[in-house]
Amino acid sequence: MKLKITGITFKYASEPILKNVTMELGKREILGLIGPNGAGKSTLIKCIDKILKPLGGSILLDGQEIRKMTRREIAKHIGYVPQTSSGCFPATVFDTVLMGRYPRTGWGSSDRDIEKVAEVMELLKIERFALRNFNTLSGGEKQKVMLARALAQEPKVLLLDEPTSNLDIKHQLEVMEVIRDIVRYKGISAVVAIHDLNLAARYADKLVMLHKGGIFAGGYPESVLTYENIKKIYGVEAEVKKGPYGLYVLPLKPASYSAVMENRVFTSVE
Amino acid sequence: MGSESVSKTVLKEQYTKFIGKKILFIVVLVIFLILLMGFAATLGSASITMKEVYIAILRRLLPNFAISKPLEAELSDIIVWRLRLPRIMLGVTAGMGLATAGTVMQAILRNPLASPFTLGIASAASFGATLAIILGIGFGFAGGTLVVANAFIFTMLASIIIFTLANYKGATPGMMILIGIALSFTFSASTSLLQFFGDPEEVAGVVFWMFGCLGRASWSNVTVISLVLLICMSYLIWKSKEFNVLNAGDETAKSLGVNVEQLRLVSMLVASFVTAVIICFTGIIGFIGLVCPHICRMLIGGDNRFLLPASCLLGAVVLLGADTVARTIISPVIIPVGIMTSFFGGPLFFYLLMRKREEYW
Numbered sequence: 001m002k003l004k005i006t007g008i009t010f011k012y013a014s015e016p017i018l019k020n021v022t023m024e025l026g027k028r029e030i031l032g033l034i035g036p037n038g039a040g041k042s043t044l045i046k047c048i049d050k051i052l053k054p055l056g057g058s059i060l061l062d063g064q065e066i067r068k069m070t071r072r073e074i075a076k077h078i079g080y081v082p083q084t085s086s087g088c089f090p091a092t093v094f095d096t097v098l099m100g101r102y103p104r105t106g107w108g109s110s111d112r113d114i115e116k117v118a119e120v121m122e123l124l125k126i127e128r129f130a131l132r133n134f135n136t137l138s139g140g141e142k143q144k145v146m147l148a149r150a151l152a153q154e155p156k157v158l159l160l161d162e163p164t165s166n167l168d169i170k171h172q173l174e175v176m177e178v179i180r181d182i183v184r185y186k187g188i189s190a191v192v193a194i195h196d197l198n199l200a201a202r203y204a205d206k207l208v209m210l211h212k213g214g215i216f217a218g219g220y221p222e223s224v225l226t227y228e229n230i231k232k233i234y235g236v237e238a239e240v241k242k243g244p245y246g247l248y249v250l251p252l253k254p255a256s257y258s259a260v261m262e263n264r265v266f267t268s269v270e
Numbered sequence: 271m272g273s274e275s276v277s278k279t280v281l282k283e284q285y286t287k288f289i290g291k292k293i294l295f296i297v298v299l300v301i302f303l304i305l306l307m308g309f310a311a312t313l314g315s316a317s318i319t320m321k322e323v324y325i326a327i328l329r330r331l332l333p334n335f336a337i338s339k340p341l342e343a344e345l346s347d348i349i350v351w352r353l354r355l356p357r358i359m360l361g362v363t364a365g366m367g368l369a370t371a372g373t374v375m376q377a378i379l380r381n382p383l384a385s386p387f388t389l390g391i392a393s394a395a396s397f398g399a400t401l402a403i404i405l406g407i408g409f410g411f412a413g414g415t416l417v418v419a420n421a422f423i424f425t426m427l428a429s430i431i432i433f434t435l436a437n438y439k440g441a442t443p444g445m446m447i448l449i450g451i452a453l454s455f456t457f458s459a460s461t462s463l464l465q466f467f468g469d470p471e472e473v474a475g476v477v478f479w480m481f482g483c484l485g486r487a488s489w490s491n492v493t494v495i496s497l498v499l500l501i502c503m504s505y506l507i508w509k510s511k512e513f514n515v516l517n518a519g520d521e522t523a524k525s526l527g528v529n530v531e532q533l534r535l536v537s538m539l540v541a542s543f544v545t546a547v548i549i550c551f552t553g554i555i556g557f558i559g560l561v562c563p564h565i566c567r568m569l570i571g572g573d574n575r576f577l578l579p580a581s582c583l584l585g586a587v588v589l590l591g592a593d594t595v596a597r598t599i600i601s602p603v604i605i606p607v608g609i610m611t612s613f614f615g616g617p618l619f620f621y622l623l624m625r626k627r628e629e630y631w
């Protein structure tokens with residue numbers, strides 16, 4: 001499955017949020033979307049899944065125009081994990097994951113659906129919550145359940161909006177490993193919006209750095225995560241080192257911190 | 271490998287049991303409803319046993335198996351089929367329809383306060399009826415049908431206004447509820463204005479219409495409601511899994527392949543239509559549509575594939591039960607059932623809310 005995005009533009013109101021975004025993603029690849037808050041990462045992901053309708057440009061899924069596909073067709077190919085979510089009425093975790101089977105089966109749920117749901121719940125180690133109410137789970141537990149729902153869809157492309165933002169370090173690694181293994185073994189692709197530059201460097205094959213709705217840099221992690229780029233986009237001075245597990249980024253200080261200090265008066269308590 | 275597949279098997283078993291419980295609940299409700307209908311038919315001025323009731327019913331449903339002697343059967347046949355069943359069936363079908371409409375409204379608006387009357391539907395119906403009673407104008411023929419037709423048409427008018435505005439402004443739950451509230455105030459004010467200029471007798475007629483009662487039952491209106499219910503229920507049950515997905519939020523539902531706006535608008539029209547067909551014959555019967563889905567959700571959870579039928583059956587049980595109490599408690603006076611449902615529904619609902627410990631919504 002190949003995802004090709006060309007010249008995507010999008011506005012919520014008058015101001016454009018995405019400006020001429022172009023990128024490409026192949027089979028067995030993970031694309032990391034990085035960029036500061038409000039850069040347009042979530043917006044881009046929603047455009048890819050046709051939750052939002054871009055003004056211009058095209059998104060091709062294996063040569064097929066997303067715009068011309070029905071939601072149901074798209075849902076058979078693309079799984080989406082939102083940044084946050086909670087239901088209004090109580091639903092069990094099992095039923096929540098079972099929703100992922102909806103695009104494939106419709107009304108009933110066959111043994112195969114139940115089997116698939118049990119399988120992904122086991123994979124993500126969430127089977128002990130199976131009959132709990134989804135709304136009563138912790139933030140991290142919810143994130144795993146939403147990932148399970150997307151995996152139950154058996155998608156060819158996974159769109160993940162900060163899938164690790166609420167997880168502790170162990171679960172961050174576990175979830176990223178699961179995503180990577182699924183991408184490799186099932187031959188699918190994933191777009192992951194992520195704030196943690198270290199996780200991004202380690203698990204993404206390619207990175208796209210968004211800034212104010214445009215692509216500031218794109219390519220292999222080594223070429224994107226440089227001292228200069230990080231300073232320009234995030235306004236942070238950071239050390240970028242090569243370690244045994246790939247790059248790691250150590251943020252040192254905000255680039256403008258000294259300037260802030262000068263303009264401020266601190267009064268001592270004593 | 272061993273322990274892994276064990277946990278998966280356990281999980282599947284758990285879930286199957288969980289589904290089994292829901293089905294059991296529905297079966298129990300069906301049995302209870304049949305018993306309650308039989309019991310309700312025994313009450314009245316002429317006394318008749320439950321056995322006679324069921325025999326009288328079966329004699330017509332299965333004419334090839336004449337079970338009792340012709341002469342006494344004749345009498346119970348008249349009592350059951352002519353006098354009591356229309357009212358009982360109106361209670362059953364109206365309860366079913368209102369509870370179904372409530373369940374659907376709550377699901378599509380993702381709001382626990384939604385009921386068939388949230389979207390200004392009750393006010394619209396009341397306005398239509400008032401127009402007919404006080405000014406004698408409206409659609410349909412003079413007399414009783416005028417009130418019925420007017421109530422129906424204004425209810426549908428309200429939902430079409432919501433449909434059009436929401437379609438234009440984006441069919442989000444918040445938008446639809448706000449449009450409904452605005453409509454509700456507009457229609458209530460218009461009704462009050464008409465009442466202000468009406469003479470006392472007419473105003474009393476309006477007030478009585480608004481109480482909601484089953485006194486106007488006949489086989490013809492039961493047939494109309496049943497047919498509408500059958501068609502609308504089929505559509506809604508067919509869409510029930512989409513309602514489940516919708517609970518996770520609009521964006522998630524879209525990503526799972528649900529055409530959210532269309533589902534919301536069409537289901538709202540269908541639920542309003544069911545409500546309109548019922549309240550034009552019965553007047554305003556509150557609370558069933560609000561409370562029945564909640565009670566069922568507390569008992570069997572939020573899966574709409576089971577919630578819809580369960581809530582529908584509970585609606586029938588509650589409305590029929592309330593009407594049975596209403597017509598016997600200080601007989602021969604019959605209290606309008608709309609008053610009964612709200613009177614007993616409120617405290618019962620309080621009790622359930624207090625008893626439920628787990629976070630509910």
Ligand SMILES: Nc1ncnc2c1ncn2[C@@H]1O[C@H](COP(=O)(O)OP(=O)(O)OP(=O)(O)O)[C@@H](O)[C@H]1O
Binds near residue numbers: 036040043083
């Ligand atoms: N529904 C909306 N209406 C108007 N503007 C919006 C809406 N949603 C997002 N925006 C704006 O669009 C811009 C991009 O938002 P987006 O959510 O895509 O950012 P992001 O990169 O995902 O940020 P974060 O890292 O905080 O999740 C922001 O400036 C935001 O304020």
Ligand SMILES: [Mg+2]
Binds near residue numbers: 041042083161
């Ligand atoms: Mg975001």
